[in-house]
Amino acid sequence: MSFRWGWSTSRAPKPEKSINKAAVWRRGEILQYNPSEIEKKWQAFWEAERSFEPSTDLSLPKKYVLSMFPYPSGRIHMGHVRNYTIGDAFARFYRQQGMNVLHPIGWDSFGMPAENAAIKHGVHPKKWTYENIDYMRKELASLGLSFSKEREFATSDPLYTKFEQGFIIDLFEKGLLYRKKAYLNWCPHDLTVLANEQVVDGCCWRCDTPIVKKEMNQYYLRITDYADELIDDLKQLERKWPNQVLAMQENWIGRSHGLEFTLAFDEHTKQLLRGEYEGFEVYTTRPDTIYGVSYTALAPEHPLVSYMIENRMLPQAAASEIEAMKNSSAIDRQKEKHGVALGIDVVHPLTGKKIPVWVANFVLMDYGSGAVMAVPAHDERDFDFATKYDLPITPVIAHPEEGIAEGRAMTEPGILFNSGAFSELMSDEAKSAIIEYFDKEGLGKKVTNYRLKDWGISRQRYWGAPIPLIHCPKCGIVAEKKENLPVTLPDDVEITGEGNPLEHHPTWKQCSCPQCGGEAERETDTMDTFVQSSWYFLRYTASAKLWEEKAFDKDELAYWMNVDHYIGGIEHAILHLLYSRFFTKALRDLGYVDADEPFERLLTQGMVLKDGAKMSKSKGNTVDPDALIEKYGADTARLFILFAAPPTQELEWNDSAVEGAFRFLRRFYERSENAYATDVIPAIDHSALSKPEKAARKKVYEALSRANDVFGERYTFNTMIAGVMEAMNALAEQKNADVWTEAYWVLSSLMEPIVPHVCWEISDRLFGGKNLASQQLKEEVFALESITLGVSVNGKNRGQIEVAPEASKAEMIEAAKAVVPNWLEGKTIVKEIVVPNKLVNLVVK
RNA sequence: GCGGACGUGGUGGAAUUGGUAGACACGCCAGACUUAGGAUCUGGUGCCGCAAGGUGUGGAGGUUCAAGUCCUCUCGUCCGCACCA
Numbered sequence: 001m002s003f004r005w006g007w008s009t010s011r012a013p014k015p016e017k018s019i020n021k022a023a024v025w026r027r028g029e030i031l032q033y034n035p036s037e038i039e040k041k042w043q044a045f046w047e048a049e050r051s052f053e054p055s056t057d058l059s060l061p062k063k064y065v066l067s068m069f070p071y072p073s074g075r076i077h078m079g080h081v082r083n084y085t086i087g088d089a090f091a092r093f094y095r096q097q098g099m100n101v102l103h104p105i106g107w108d109s110f111g112m113p114a115e116n117a118a119i120k121h122g123v124h125p126k127k128w129t130y131e132n133i134d135y136m137r138k139e140l141a142s143l144g145l146s147f148s149k150e151r152e153f154a155t156s157d158p159l160y161t162k163f164e165q166g167f168i169i170d171l172f173e174k175g176l177l178y179r180k181k182a183y184l185n186w187c188p189h190d191l192t193v194l195a196n197e198q199v200v201d202g203c204c205w206r207c208d209t210p211i212v213k214k215e216m217n218q219y220y221l222r223i224t225d226y227a228d229e230l231i232d233d234l235k236q237l238e239r240k241w242p243n244q245v246l247a248m249q250e251n252w253i254g255r256s257h258g259l260e261f262t263l264a265f266d267e268h269t270k271q272l273l274r275g276e277y278e279g280f281e282v283y284t285t286r287p288d289t290i291y292g293v294s295y296t297a298l299a300p301e302h303p304l305v306s307y308m309i310e311n312r313m314l315p316q317a318a319a320s321e322i323e324a325m326k327n328s329s330a331i332d333r334q335k336e337k338h339g340v341a342l343g344i345d346v347v348h349p350l351t352g353k354k355i356p357v358w359v360a361n362f363v364l365m366d367y368g369s370g371a372v373m374a375v376p377a378h379d380e381r382d383f384d385f386a387t388k389y390d391l392p393i394t395p396v397i398a399h400p401e402e403g404i405a406e407g408r409a410m411t412e413p414g415i416l417f418n419s420g421a422f423s424e425l426m427s428d429e430a431k432s433a434i435i436e437y438f439d440k441e442g443l444g445k446k447v448t449n450y451r452l453k454d455w456g457i458s459r460q461r462y463w464g465a466p467i468p469l470i471h472c473p474k475c476g477i478v479a480e481k482k483e484n485l486p487v488t489l490p491d492d493v494e495i496t497g498e499g500n501p502l503e504h505h506p507t508w509k510q511c512s513c514p515q516c517g518g519e520a521e522r523e524t525d526t527m528d529t530f531v532q533s534s535w536y537f538l539r540y541t542a543s544a545k546l547w548e549e550k551a552f553d554k555d556e557l558a559y560w561m562n563v564d565h566y567i568g569g570i571e572h573a574i575l576h577l578l579y580s581r582f583f584t585k586a587l588r589d590l591g592y593v594d595a596d597e598p599f600e601r602l603l604t605q606g607m608v609l610k611d612g613a614k615m616s617k618s619k620g621n622t623v624d625p626d627a628l629i630e631k632y633g634a635d636t637a638r639l640f641i642l643f644a645a646p647p648t649q650e651l652e653w654n655d656s657a658v659e660g661a662f663r664f665l666r667r668f669y670e671r672s673e674n675a676y677a678t679d680v681i682p683a684i685d686h687s688a689l690s691k692p693e694k695a696a697r698k699k700v701y702e703a704l705s706r707a708n709d710v711f712g713e714r715y716t717f718n719t720m721i722a723g724v725m726e727a728m729n730a731l732a733e734q735k736n737a738d739v740w741t742e743a744y745w746v747l748s749s750l751m752e753p754i755v756p757h758v759c760w761e762i763s764d765r766l767f768g769g770k771n772l773a774s775q776q777l778k779e780e781v782f783a784l785e786s787i788t789l790g791v792s793v794n795g796k797n798r799g800q801i802e803v804a805p806e807a808s809k810a811e812m813i814e815a816a817k818a819v820v821p822n823w824l825e826g827k828t829i830v831k832e833i834v835v836p837n838k839l840v841n842l843v844v845k
Numbered sequence: 846g847c848g849g850a851c852g853u854g855g856u857g858g859a860a861u862u863g864g865u866a867g868a869c870a871c872g873c874c875a876g877a878c879u880u881a882g883g884a885u886c887u888g889g890u891g892c893c894g895c896a897a898g899g900u901g902u903g904g905a906g907g908u909u910c911a912a913g914u915c916c917u918c919u920c921g922u923c924c925g926c927a928c929c930a
Contacts, residue, residue, distance in 0.1 A: 244849050248925055251848060256929075284930060297930095334928065360928095367929045374930085380846085381928050451929050573925075643870075644857060650923090652857060657871050659883090664870085709861080719859065722869035729869090790865030795911040797865045833910055838864050843910045 031673050033666040035633025039757040043144055052091075052103065052146040056543050058559040060100035065091040066537055068568030068576070069106045072132040072154070073113060076139045078608040078615055078641075078653070079569065081625050085638045086605060086647050086717075087567045088145045092753035093711045095146070097774050102560050104540040105140065105147040107133050107154040111529045112190060112206060115463045118495040125463040126491065129156060139626060143634045144756050151540050155532035156463075160539065162486035163551035164532065165468040169479040170590050172469065176222045177457075179477060183301055183365065184456065185330075186214035191498065192460045193218060195528065196453055198575070202331040210329050213301075219467060219525065220454040223582045227253055227450045230581055233597055241602040242648070245573045252574050254451025258285035259435050260369070261444025263296055263346040266354055272313065272344060277304055279346060283368035283449060287438075288430035291419040292375040292396040294386065296346060297339065297360035299370040300325040305359055308342065318342075325361045333361050337385045349443050350420060360385060368449055376409065383409035394418075397427065455579065457528040462493055462501040464526030472513035472520040481514045487522065500524050533576055534583035537563055537598060551592075558594055566599040567647075573604070603715060606650040615653070623653055635755035636662040642717040642754055664725060665758055668751070671728070672762045674740040679770050681745045682738045686780045692734040697781045699727040700743045704775055707750050717754065724751060745771045790839035791816040793823040801840070809834050816840040 046052065054062075067087035070080055084105075091103035107129075114125035121128075133154055140147070153160055171177040185194040189209035193216060198205045223230075231253045234246050264279035282296060298305055300322050309319045318340045325338060339360040346355050362381055363372055376386035377395040386393050397414040398404050413427030422430050438444035458467070466487040468480040480487055490508045493501040502508055502524040513520040535551075541560040542552040568576075577599070584598040607614050610621040628637050640661040645651045686694065703723035710720040724747055731743050744762060749771045752759035763769050784805050789812060791799040799819040803812050813832050817824060820842070827844035834840050 242850090244925075247849050251926055254926090254929065258930085282930085286930075337928080362928045362930095364929065372930045379930070381930075384928090449929075451926095570924080646858085649851095649858090654857065654871065657857070660871055663884095714861085716859090718857090719869080722859070725869055788865090792865070792911075795864090795909090800865075831910055833864090835864050835911090839911090841864080841910055 031670045033669040033758070035635060035665070035757065036630070038761045039142075039144060039634050042757045042760045043141060045760075046144075046146070047141075050149070052095075052101075053148050053150055054102045055100045056545075057100070058555065061098070062102065062560060063090075063094040063099045063565075064102045064541075064560045064563045065094065065565045066102075066104065066540070066563045066567070068566070068572065069108050069533070069536060070136065071108045071111060071113070072129055072136055074132045074135065076136055076625050078623055078625060079605075080140075081143065081637060082605055082608055082641050082647070082651065083567055083569070084140060084143065084145050085641050086603065087565070088143075088638075088756075089642065089717065089753040090565050090567075090711065091146050092756060096749065096752065096772055102151075102540065103147055104151045105145070106152050106536060106540070107136075107156075108529065108533050108536070109133065109154040109156040110464045110526075110532060112192075112461065112463070115461060115495055115497075118463075119497040124491070125495070126156070129154070129463075142626070142629050143638065146756070148540075150544050151542070153539065155465075155529070155536060158486045158488050159548065160532070161465045161488065163539070164465055164527075164535070165480070165485045165487060166482055166551070167535070167587065167590070167592075168527070168531075169468055169482060169485075171221065171586060172479050174590065176225065176586060177219060178222065179217055179219050181215060181217050182456075183213045183215050184218060185211045186216070187211050190461075193456060193458060195456050195530075199330070202329060202334075210331060212329055213326065218456050218458040219469075220456050221582075221586075223455045223579075224450055224452055226582050226585050227255065227452050228448075229585060229596075230452075230578065231255055233581070236597060237602075240600060242570075242604050244570070245577065245602060245604060248573045249578055252452060252578065256285050256449050256451075258283055258447060258449065259287040259431075259438060259444055260447040261349060261438055263349070263355070263371075263373070266345045266347050269344040269346070269357075273307075274311075276307065280304055280371050281369035282371045282373045283447065284373055286375065286378065286427075286431070287434040288413070288416060288419075288422075288425075288427045289375040289378045289396060290350065290373070290434060291416075291422075292377045292394045293348060293355060293373045294376055294392040294394050295356050295358055295374045297358045297363050297372050297374055297385070298342075299363040299365035300359055300361060301365035302359070302363075302370045305342075314340075314342065322359055325359070328361070337362050337381070337388060339385060339389055341389075349438075356391075358385075358389075366453060367451065377405075378410055380409045380411060455528075455582070457531055458525035459528055460500040460503075460524075461526055462489065462495060464529060465532065466502070467523045467525050467527055469523040470511055470513060470520045471523065472516060472518060474518055475513055475515045475520075477523075478513055478515050478520070484514075502526070530575060530579050531583075534579045535587065537566075537580070538584075538587070538593065554592075554594075561593070561595045562598055562600040564600050565603060566601065567603045567605060569607075570604040577602070603647060605647050606645065608651045608653060610653040612652070628658070632658065632662045633665075633757070635665055635758050639665060639721065639755050643721045644718070646716045646718055648715070664728075665755060668728060668747075669758050669762065671732070671740075672744050672748075672766065674731075674735075674737065675744040675766055676737055676741050677766050678741060678745075679768050681771070682742045684738050684742060686778075686783075689736065689739070690734065692730070693736045693739050694781070694785075696727070696730040696734050696736075696739055696743065697778075699723075699730040700746050701778055701781045703727045704746055704750060705777060711753075720750075721754065741766070746775050749773065749775055787837055789816070789837075791819055792839055792841045793820055794843055795841060798823050812840055813842075816842060 065087050067083045091101050094101045109129050114129045117123055117128045118125050168177060185199050187194055187204040187209050189207045190204060194204060194211060199211055203210050231250060234250060237246060260281055260283045262279045262281055265277065305322060308314050309322065321340050337360065339358045342357045342359060344357050346357060348355055363370065374382040376382040376391065376393040378397055395404050396418050397410060397416055399410055399412060399414045416425050416430050417423050422433055425433060435446045466489065468485060468487045470478050470480055472478050490505055493505055495501055509522040509524055511520055511522050512518065538552050538557060541556045543556060546553050580598055584593055584595055587593040588595065610623065613619055613621060615622045636658065640658045643661060644657060706723040707720045710716055727743065727747060731740060745767060748759045748762045752772055763772050786802045787805055789801050789803060790797055791801055801815040801819055803815055812834055824844060829842055829844050831843035
């Protein structure tokens with residue numbers, strides 16, 4: 001055993017400190033804090049007693065506490081320890097309050113690492129995944145986490161896949177899942193497409209390889225149908241979710257309002273294009289600048305551009321330049337603006353002037369219509385481009401104070417000029433006036449655009465949930481029959497990292513069409529793993545009796561939802577949390593769910609740092625949770641993590657502070673010798689106590705009132721623990737066994753959510769477990785015999801007085817004057833301020 | 846550039862509504878007990894100063910009897926988004 005702190009043979013007992021009338025144990029002789037023994041004992045007890053299964057009685061008050069489930073990567077890390085410790089504290093607290101608590105755990109077990117392991121080590125992804133789960137389950141158990149075991153599942157379990165595929169078929173039939181060809185983010189390393197949310201700084205979020213655009217067929221979930229609701233419902237989450245997350249989601253959805261209108265070609269261009277195109281649509285949020293349009297620009301992927309290239313309407317040099325633009329990476333495209341003039345013109349809808357059409361690499365095909373009207377005088381991008389290619393810059397808006405800007409783009413709102421009938425208007429008025437005019441004249445309309453795009457869920461990989469669709473040469477894309485679900489993965493695959501193993505499997509994709517019965521092929525794309533994590537919290541609400549039958553039961557769902565506390569890392573602020581919100585709403589519209597929003601309160605934990613940097617294997621600054629638990633015990637790990645910083649802040653690892661946490665627990669455990677066994681909290685006559693005894697009781701109950709505050713609203717476990725430490729310090733100043741016993745009755749209950757093993761041990765030994773329930777405040781301990789007031793002169797602290805609680809204002813002022821004579825000498829007091837229970841301030845001149 | 850969070854001792858961090866800044870802990874210093882100490886216990890510890898006292902919450906102003914807290918400006922750090930027309 002590597003635990004080496006429990007020795008005490010040489011530690012002398014302190015007889016003068018351990019006098020107490022119950023003297024059951026003597027310090028250091030009977031009690032030795034041996035966490036590994038205590039923790040094993042209670043973990044086994046909880047396991048045997050199935051202590052943490054929620055009741056199926058749906059009339060009880062409930063709390064649903066959920067820490068984000070882990071990917072089974074092999075071993076837990078400190079981020080997990082923090083995440084699950086926080087959740088466990090809530091769960092245990094609510095159980096003490098008499099709530100029916102759902103606190104489940106599961107595994108987000110599909111995904112790339114399993115396949116990478118297969119490529120690298122030749123292990124089958126299934127074997128690798130489920131072995132990891134078994135190992136990590138043990139690791140989590142060693143932390144003493146109070147999870148419900150009955151509801152545990154892995155998202156790669158066929159039963160989970162079955163229900164998920166059912167939802168996907170429903171979504172497909174409702175038109176919320178569709179297939180289209182598009183230019184996609186392609187990771188050349190992982191050989192798969194990525195959603196926009198999974199592209200970080202132009203690179204793959206997993207392997208950091210720069211992504212390229214590739215035109216492919218792919219399945220999409222119509223999340224944009226829910227864009228307005230996703231943005232509007234953020235209001236319901238204010239003050240319950242961190243502002244940062246709300247802001248990130250709002251920006252990500254990126255709603256904007258503007259004018260969409262058609263730019264028609266001039267006659268010459270129409271002829272050139274052989275009548276195929278009359279014009280193209282553009283979108284602008286700045287219709288007020290419309291008289292300043294001096295050119296327009298199309299995305300390189302714009303269909304009109306492809307048409308011109310295919311029909312050889314462009315010089316060879318221009319065509320190849322455009323092809324090069326298409327193939328350059330997102331990062332390269334951002335480096336410098338490039339353009340090619342197409343040699344064609346459109347007509348300005350208001351002035352009738354000819355405007356040249358360009359292709360520009362900064363125009364995005366998948367936003368708006370893939371084409372922009374360029375106003376270089378009032379847009380920085382357009383300005384840069386115009387400067388580079390020497391295009392005209394026509395100001396039409398004057399800055400209210402500075403007038404007409406020169407040599408830069410004036411992007412602020414202002415007063416219009418050279419703008420026909422709209423001149424003299426302010427930008428805001430002009431915007432609506434111009435939109436109204438376009439609408440009236442049938443030239444264009446007001447539209448809302450979103451930065452958010454539909455969620456591409458296809459992945460060209462093996463270790464994922466198959467998309468349950470079938471390609472039939474006669475019927476097209478058809479959903480698999482629900483009774484045939486789940487569509488499972490074949491076990492006999494060769495995983496080489498090249499291409500999709502399902503595609504290459506000799507027989508797997510052969511099937512018959514569910515509609516016509518003819519020969520057909522299965523879809524070989526599997527789903528993005530974020531699909532699984534978008535509804536796992538719903539699945540947990542299903543009790544064992546319905547487990548096989550349905551994904552979840554409406555009554556049980558209505559009872560448990562929403563998740564009351566959801567705890568996880570800020571890195572999921574967009575991806576997982578946005579998808580889950582969408583999925584909840586989509587399932588609601590399919591009639592499965594009643595909730596609009598899944599997560600009532602969100603707590604985003606900070607990262608765990610060491611030496612100022614995020615712990616990572618590559619930096620070599622990790623702390624291994626297993627080793628920590630073996631050396632100090634789970635309670636020490638849990639205590640340190642909750643004590644060292646508030647949960648939302650970053651947590652700097654500190655080995656000596658960990659030892660400090662351990663020393664506190666040892667004192668906490670060993671000093672329970674000063675309490676005696678009882679099954680009711682001792683009744684104490686407060687007025688008969690000595691001063692230190694009273695002070696100790698007061699600290700104990702202060703700690704209690706702080707705890708209620710912390711779990712209810714503030715989540716600052718660190719201050720609650722500090723309160724318990726203060727109480728322990730105050731207790732050591734007195735020897736009253738009743739006071740000690742009462743204190744342990746209260747404190748071991750308070751600390752149980754944080755350090756459960758040692759508290760169950762103390763509680764079991766002294767109180768038969770009866771104290772592990774919500775505690776009553778004793779108001780009499782807060783009654784004061786005397787009040788200490790600060791005395792300040794002109795707002796500066798100069799001394800202290802002690803007065804009786806019933807002292808009059810005048811008495812307090814007199815007493816105050818008496819302690820600060822030096823500061824009053826030769827001065828006149830002009831004002832005397834008494835703040836009850838706080839201070840007396842004397843204002844002098 | 847836009848959006849968000851945040852700046853308090855040597856360190857992590859306290860300070861519900863403006864009311865004795867630095868709780869609690871780590872570290873450090875001194876002492877006790879010890880063959881020994883990385884154990885335990887006692888005391889001390891914002892900074893300057895022998896002291897009296899001065900000074901102090903990134904910086905500069907302001908409101909107030911009183912500001913870490915409210916207001917204005919400013920500097921800095923971190924995070925997210927980023928040619929979204």
